[in-house]
Amino acid sequence: MHAVESIISKIATTEALASMGALLLDAGKISVSDAERIVIFQKQNGMRFGEAAKALGLINDDDIQKVLSQQFDFPCLMANEDSFSRELVAAYQPFSAQVEALRAVRGQLMLRWFINVHKTLALVSPSRGEGRSCMAANLAIIFSQLGERTLLIDADLRQPRQHGLFKLLGAYGLSDILAGRTDLTAVTRIPAFRDLSVLPAGTVPPNPAELISRGLKNCLQQLQSQFDVILIDTPSAEQGIDAQIITSNCGGALLVARQHKTRLNDLQLLKEALQDTGSQCFGVVLTDF
Numbered sequence: 001m002h003a004v005e006s007i008i009s010k011i012a013t014t015e016a017l018a019s020m021g022a023l024l025l026d027a028g029k030i031s032v033s034d035a036e037r038i039v040i041f042q043k044q045n046g047m048r049f050g051e052a053a054k055a056l057g058l059i060n061d062d063d064i065q066k067v068l069s070q071q072f073d074f075p076c077l078m079a080n081e082d083s084f085s086r087e088l089v090a091a092y093q094p095f096s097a098q099v100e101a102l103r104a105v106r107g108q109l110m111l112r113w114f115i116n117v118h119k120t121l122a123l124v125s126p127s128r129g130e131g132r133s134c135m136a137a138n139l140a141i142i143f144s145q146l147g148e149r150t151l152l153i154d155a156d157l158r159q160p161r162q163h164g165l166f167k168l169l170g171a172y173g174l175s176d177i178l179a180g181r182t183d184l185t186a187v188t189r190i191p192a193f194r195d196l197s198v199l200p201a202g203t204v205p206p207n208p209a210e211l212i213s214r215g216l217k218n219c220l221q222q223l224q225s226q227f228d229v230i231l232i233d234t235p236s237a238e239q240g241i242d243a244q245i246i247t248s249n250c251g252g253a254l255l256v257a258r259q260h261k262t263r264l265n266d267l268q269l270l271k272e273a274l275q276d277t278g279s280q281c282f283g284v285v286l287t288d289f
Helices: 002-026 032-045 049-055 061-071 097-112 132-145 174-178 208-224 242-250 264-276
Strands: 120-124 150-154 196-199 229-233 252-258 280-287
Touching: 002 032, 002 049, 002 061, 032 049, 049 061, 097 132, 097 280, 120 132, 120 242, 132 150, 132 196, 132 229, 132 280, 174 208, 208 229, 208 242, 229 242, 242 252, 242 264, 252 264, 264 280
Parallel strands: 120 229, 120 252, 150 196, 150 229, 252 280
Antiparallel strands: none
């Protein structure tokens, strides 16, 4: 009888280690004896393996997050990695309430915009400092986590931010493509997220509106055959007509407003200006940072 119980215990232990436990062992986070302690504690307290290991002080939240990302093939970064800006919460805190809210936005976009013939969407805001660039970057990350071939274009040729958020060092970008100085090889793959690419703004030109007017449409047509989702960061509307030109070339916009900062009248005027170009306004996302 004791031999049977011993075999059953070993089978249970093996099954528990087959997923999270095995990954923690492989990473050197726990030992075999630790694993046995965890399984016993897990059974006694009706907890999950990771919860039990954390309760025993053997691992921390970062360890659990890394293992979960491996188990579910869900790319994310650990808190001690500095590959990107900390503003990219979708990369560093993928299970936070803030990122869950972004996933809700992604879900609506998938159901109501990208499910049809649309592949491109501009993110537009009335003024600077309303979170548009950060929103675009984080949305791009969570679309790529869904397995969508995602491209983030920094079309803010006045005060670009995406190269800083993703810590890109290349000199060429969208402006250089539009000026004929380079080609689509300026698109940069982001290895940490296998389905994410970024096209930075490139050289800041003296004539951004003119560059966008004459070349963006053709550039987008070429890129649409390579990607499922293309998100475009734009200059704020207060900086010129660029956002209207960009939106008219991609067909639709997601408006970004900041709580306690963006004026409702400014938002309404922007919506009307975009609609006058024949573009659709998908909706408004309110940031509260």
